[in-house]
Amino acid sequence: MMTSPEVKEYQRRAKKKLVWAAVFVVIIFLLSIYSLSVSTYTMSFAEAYQVLINHILGIEPTTITDIIRDKIVVGLTAPRTIAAVFVGGVLAVCGAVMQSITRNPLADPYTIGISSAALFGTSLTVALGISIIPFLGHDVAIASNAFVFALIPALAIVFVSSFKKMSPNMMILIGIGMMYLFTAATTFVKFNASEEALQEIYEWSLGTLSKINWDSILPLAVAFVMALLVFMMVSNRINVLSAGDNMSRSLGENPIRLRVVCFVIVSVTTAIAVCYTGTIGFVGLVAPHIARLFVGSDNKILIPVSAILGAIMISATDCLVRLLPGGLPCGVMTAMIGAPIFVFILYKQRKKAAF
Amino acid sequence: MASSVEELKKEYGKYTFRKILFIVICICLAVTMFWLSLAVGTRQLSLEESLTLFINHLMGNIPSRDSELWYDDNIIWNFRVPRALFALIAGAGLSVAGAVMQGVMKNPLADPYTTGVSSGALLGASIAIVLGFSLGGSGIAGAGIVINAIVFAMIPVVAIVAMGPFFRKSPASLILAGVAVSYAFSSFSSLLLVTTDSSTLATVYHWQVGTLSDVSWASVPPVLAVELAGLAILFPLSNKINLMALDDKDAKSMGLDSEKLRMVCLVILSVMAAIVICYVGVIGFVGLVIPHIVRLILGSDNKYLIPASAAFGAAFLLTCDVISRSIDVSSSIPVGVVTSFIGAPIFLALIIREKKNVW
Numbered sequence: 016m017m018t019s020p021e022v023k024e025y026q027r028r029a030k031k032k033l034v035w036a037a038v039f040v041v042i043i044f045l046l047s048i049y050s051l052s053v054s055t056y057t058m059s060f061a062e063a064y065q066v067l068i069n070h071i072l073g074i075e076p077t078t079i080t081d082i083i084r085d086k087i088v089v090g091l092t093a094p095r096t097i098a099a100v101f102v103g104g105v106l107a108v109c110g111a112v113m114q115s116i117t118r119n120p121l122a123d124p125y126t127i128g129i130s131s132a133a134l135f136g137t138s139l140t141v142a143l144g145i146s147i148i149p150f151l152g153h154d155v156a157i158a159s160n161a162f163v164f165a166l167i168p169a170l171a172i173v174f175v176s177s178f179k180k181m182s183p184n185m186m187i188l189i190g191i192g193m194m195y196l197f198t199a200a201t202t203f204v205k206f207n208a209s210e211e212a213l214q215e216i217y218e219w220s221l222g223t224l225s226k227i228n229w230d231s232i233l234p235l236a237v238a239f240v241m242a243l244l245v246f247m248m249v250s251n252r253i254n255v256l257s258a259g260d261n262m263s264r265s266l267g268e269n270p271i272r273l274r275v276v277c278f279v280i281v282s283v284t285t286a287i288a289v290c291y292t293g294t295i296g297f298v299g300l301v302a303p304h305i306a307r308l309f310v311g312s313d314n315k316i317l318i319p320v321s322a323i324l325g326a327i328m329i330s331a332t333d334c335l336v337r338l339l340p341g342g343l344p345c346g347v348m349t350a351m352i353g354a355p356i357f358v359f360i361l362y363k364q365r366k367k368a369a370f
Numbered sequence: 371m372a373s374s375v376e377e378l379k380k381e382y383g384k385y386t387f388r389k390i391l392f393i394v395i396c397i398c399l400a401v402t403m404f405w406l407s408l409a410v411g412t413r414q415l416s417l418e419e420s421l422t423l424f425i426n427h428l429m430g431n432i433p434s435r436d437s438e439l440w441y442d443d444n445i446i447w448n449f450r451v452p453r454a455l456f457a458l459i460a461g462a463g464l465s466v467a468g469a470v471m472q473g474v475m476k477n478p479l480a481d482p483y484t485t486g487v488s489s490g491a492l493l494g495a496s497i498a499i500v501l502g503f504s505l506g507g508s509g510i511a512g513a514g515i516v517i518n519a520i521v522f523a524m525i526p527v528v529a530i531v532a533m534g535p536f537f538r539k540s541p542a543s544l545i546l547a548g549v550a551v552s553y554a555f556s557s558f559s560s561l562l563l564v565t566t567d568s569s570t571l572a573t574v575y576h577w578q579v580g581t582l583s584d585v586s587w588a589s590v591p592p593v594l595a596v597e598l599a600g601l602a603i604l605f606p607l608s609n610k611i612n613l614m615a616l617d618d619k620d621a622k623s624m625g626l627d628s629e630k631l632r633m634v635c636l637v638i639l640s641v642m643a644a645i646v647i648c649y650v651g652v653i654g655f656v657g658l659v660i661p662h663i664v665r666l667i668l669g670s671d672n673k674y675l676i677p678a679s680a681a682f683g684a685a686f687l688l689t690c691d692v693i694s695r696s697i698d699v700s701s702s703i704p705v706g707v708v709t710s711f712i713g714a715p716i717f718l719a720l721i722i723r724e725k726k727n728v729w
Contacts, residue, residue, distance in 0.1 A: 120542040121479045121549065175722055184478045185721060188662060191479070192718040195655050199710030202579055206703070210568035217571060221560055297553050304546060347560040354554035361547060362536050 032310040032320075039323040043100065046330045050096040053334045056087050063088050090228075092337070098227040098291070099333045100326040101235040103298055105288045107325025108242045109281040110299035111306065111317050115253050116274050117183040123300035124285040127190030127278060128168035130294040131197040133286065134220050136164030137293075138201045141215050142208035154226060157219070162290040168193040169282035176275050182260070183274060222295030222346030224333050231291045238287035243322055245280055249273070250314040257312070297350040298328050301357050308360055328353060389674040392667060396681035400458060403688045407454040408446050410696045420446060448587065456585045456593065457688040457705075460646045461656060463597035465683025467639040468657035469664070469675050470604055473611045474635045475541040481658035482643035484545060485636055486526030486552030488652045489559070491644060492578055494522030495651075496559040499574050500566045515577070516589075519648035526551040527640040534633060540618065544632065580653035580706035582691050589649045600642040601680065607631070608672040615670070655709045656687055659717050666720040686713065 018026075052063035066088045069076065076085045109124035117126070125131075137157050139145045146156035147163045171193055172186055181189075205213055246253070252273055255263045260270040285299075302325040303317065310316045332348040408420040415423075423443050426432075433439035467482035475484065483489075495515050498504045504514030505521050530547055537543050563571055604611075610631060613621050618628040643657065660683045661675065668674055690708040697703060 119477065119479060121477060121545055126479070179722065188478060188721055189718065191658065192714045192721065195659065195710040195717075196714040198654075199707045199714065202704070202707045205575075206707075210572050213572055213575060214568040217575070218564065221564070300549065301553075341565065343561070343564060347557045347564065350553040350557035351561070354550045354557070357550045358533070358547060361543065361550070362533070 032316050035309045036316065036320050036323070039320060039327065043323050043327050043330065046327060046334070047096050047100060050099070050330055050334050051088055051092050053337050054087055054092055055337070055340075056083070058084060058087070063092070067093065094229050094232055095224050095227050095333060095337075096330065097232055098224055098235055099330040101232075101239040102224070102288045102292055102295065103302070103325035103327070103329030104239045104322040105235070105242050105284050105325075106295065106299035107302035107306070107321040107328075108246055108318055109285050110325075111303035111314070111321040112246050112253065112277055113281060113299075114303055115257055115312070115314055115317075116277050117187055118257060119183070119187065120304070121300075122187065123296075124281055125294065125296070125299065126187055127172060127282070128194035128197060129165045129282055129285050129289065130220075130296075131194045131201065132167050133161040133165040133289045133294060134216070135197040135201045135204070136160035136162075137219050138204045138208070138216050141219070142204050142212045158290040162286050164197075165286035165289055166282055169279050172278055173275055176271060180271060186274065186278070218344055219293040221344040222293035223344040224292055224329075224336075225342065225344075227291060234287050235291060238284040239322075242280065242284040243319070246277075246318050247315075249277070250318055253277070253314045257314075293344070293346070295329070295346045295349060297346070297353055298325050301353055302328055305357065305360055308363075386674075389668050389678065393674075393678050393681045396678065396685045400681065400685040400688060403685060403692055404454050404458065407457075407688060407692045407695075408450050410692055411445070411450060413442065413445050415442060415446075423447075424451070452587045452590050453582055453585045453691070454688060455590050456650070457582055457691045458684040459590070459594050459597050460582075460650065460653065461660075461683040461685070461687030462680040463593075463600065463642045463646055463683075464653065464657040464687075465660040465664075465679040466601060466604060466676055467642045469661035469672070469679040470611060470635055471639050471657075472661055473672055473675075474614055474632045475545055476615065477541060477545060478662065479658075480545065481654075482639055483552070483647075483652070483654075483657065485530055485548040485640045486555060487523045487640050487643045488647060489552040489555040490526045491519040491523035491647050492574075492652065493555045493559040493562075494518035494520070494648075495577050496562045496574050497522070499577070500562045500570055516648050520644055522555075523644035523648060524640070526555060527637060527644075531633065531637060541632070544636065576704070577651045579704045580647070580651035581704035582650055583704075585650065593645050593649060596645045597642055600638050603638055604635075604676060607635070608676050611635070611672045611676075651704075651706070653687075653706050653709065655706065655713055656683055659713055660686060663713070663717055663720060666724050 048064065049060055051067060052058045052060035062084065066076075066081070066084045070085060070089050076082045106124055110122070113122040113124060113126055114120060119126075136147070137160060140153075140156045140160045146160055148156070148159050151159060168190055172189055175181065175189060176186070205216060208216070252268055255266050255268045256270055256273060258266075263270045303321040306317055306321040306324050310320050328349060329345065332352060333345050335352070336343050336345050336348050405417065405421060408424055409415045409417050419442070423433075423439065423446050427443060427447050433443050464482055468480075471480045471482055471484055472478060495518060498515040498518040504518045526548065529551055530544065533547060537547060559574075563574060566574075610626055613624055613626050614628055614631065616624070621628045647653065661679050664675055664678045664682055668678055687705065687709065690712060691705045693712065694703045694705050694708040697708075
């Protein structure tokens with residue numbers, strides 16, 4: 016059977032996109048393996064790899080060096096490597112979805128106020144010692160507070176949209192209103208806080224992977240799988256949404272319901288990521304845009320490629336953070352390195368309309 | 371036929387009357403608040419006292435140094451009047467800048483800081499506070515911060531204009547370029563702030579929230595000049611900005627070069643925002659939300675939106691300042707917090723009540 020040139024062209028483009036996706040997968044794979052060996056303790060990555068294999072196979076380390084290496088790889092670099100992939104993936108997927116469902120290139124996972132609500136929860140614990148769930152340790156209290164508060168803006172949007180038809184921009188505006196309320200409340204809390212508490216809150220707001228341990232991996236994995244699976248499943252419907260609300264209604268899609276459901280899933284998964292790492296910015300906004308420049312705006316491929324790119328961004332910067340002295344928060348590094356690259360890509364791809 | 375034209379005219383008259391009424395009410399509110407703000411503060415004066423002192427000073431009847439009134443006159447004339455004037459000017463300037471930015475960028479999330487002005491200014495201020503380095507030489511500490519803030523605030527704008535020829539000047543590209551630049555700048559300030567001790571961090575933080583408590587006469591003229599110039603340029607452009615709500619191509623067919631106008635507006639708005647924040651820090655909320663509130667009340671026609679935003683923004687910021695001073699006389703609650711606390715609920719209520727979607 017003859018295939019028409021249009022079909023061939025489509026296949027060629029689809030293949031190109033898949034090639035890009037494959038390239039990014041290879042990059043994240045290599046980066047993760049390399050990341051295992053990165054810490055202030057020098058170790059070649061063959062050694063790190065060996066240590067990990069031994070640990071999995073249950074071979075007890077015998078020499079002092081082996082015990083130290085085992086502690087570093089298993090206790091420090093391995094969980095951080097895995098968490099970096101999950102956190103980056105969650106943020107980027109949520110960012111891509113938010114941009115598509117609101118049809119706004121400025122949207123990111125935090126647009127509906129998640130970050131400032133979570134920051135308010137954190138400040139309550141750090142500055143005033145208040146925690147939603149009583150009798151928890153400091154770090155756990157911060158995480159649980161951040162998580163619970165991060166869900167409030169989404170609940171508000173669900174509540175309002177239950178009795179009112181809203182355009183995506185009006186939903187965003189509600190998010191902005193909530194964001195300012197929480198930011199103001201946070202400022203109030205911070206005003207009488209000690210300087211040490213201020214510093215802790217500040218570092219939390221920048222986002223860091225340094226508090227990750229094995230206990231955080233399972234929730235992060237759940238968040239990642241949930242975000243990726245659910246949004247991949249509805250990616251076709253999200254595509255329809257980008258044609259405009261009226262058009263999607265005529266195609267049999269309920270745009271408002273789909274949007275609200277997406278908001279809720281974005282909130283839950285982002286809240287899980289945020290409560291372990293703080294509010295890492297930039298990735299959720301920019302990773303989807305970079306993905307868009309490579310593979311276009313079709314959510315079927317945009318969502319997975321965004322996930323990989325987000326994972327690459329966080330893994331790469333976390334490696335750098337671990338190498339550099341001073342324990343910088345990951346969030347600072349991401350923007351510092353990512354911003355110039357992003358401007359360069361914007362410049363390179365200026366002919367293609369990404370939005 | 372004639373009667374329907376009459377009806378239409380009447381309808382249109384009602385339509386404009388409502389908008390003009392809103393603007394007039396806002397101006398009245400601003401004047402009342404100005405009067406009130408003279409009386410409120412650590413030294414409580416009665417409304418009549420403050421008004422007499424103010425008018426006497428305007429007339430040139432300055433109380434002599436040894437009289438009892440000299441002290442009160444000094445408080446009113448050297449602290450409260452410049453502060454109130456600054457609040458009015460800053461409120462009007464930021465609101466208009468926000469309204470126009472949202473119009474030319476076609477994005478409800480845009481605000482006067484979209485081009486990265488605020489993160490530039492923050493970096494400048496952080497450098498001055500943390501490293502003690504200022505471009506204005508070894509001046510007074512306060513002046514160093516101001517000069518640094520304004521110079522650094524302009525860098526992102528210059529960068530975007532310089533990159534202009536190499537980009538599509540669509541709203542999305544410009545916004546994304548601005549976002550990238552501002553992320554880069556804020557990451558540098560974060561780098562400075564993370565490595566510094568906690569008391570310096572607190573100083574920078576207080577600068578960042580935005581407070582009117584350090585305003586003096588010296589800061590009024592430059593801000594007044596810039597904002598007036600900005601408003602004078604933007605008011606006549608309001609019809610063109612209305613056209614920009616169309617697709618760029620459609621606007622072009624109506625004889626408007628959207629890309630050029632967008633760049634021009636961008637520069638004007640950034641300068642307007644930069645001059646305000648370099649004196650009082652990053653006052654958020656006003657520039658983003660006031661235009662939305664006005665839009666919810668009056669609709670999106672820029673001919674009325676721009677002046678109404680100016681009037682409402684001025685009245686709003688001054689009201690918030692008066693409230694922050696009357697709650698806490700030592701004025702340690704920054705005005706940036708009060709604006710959000712009062713404005714956000716109003717904003718949310720308006721959104722929920724509003725039947726039609728203005729965006």
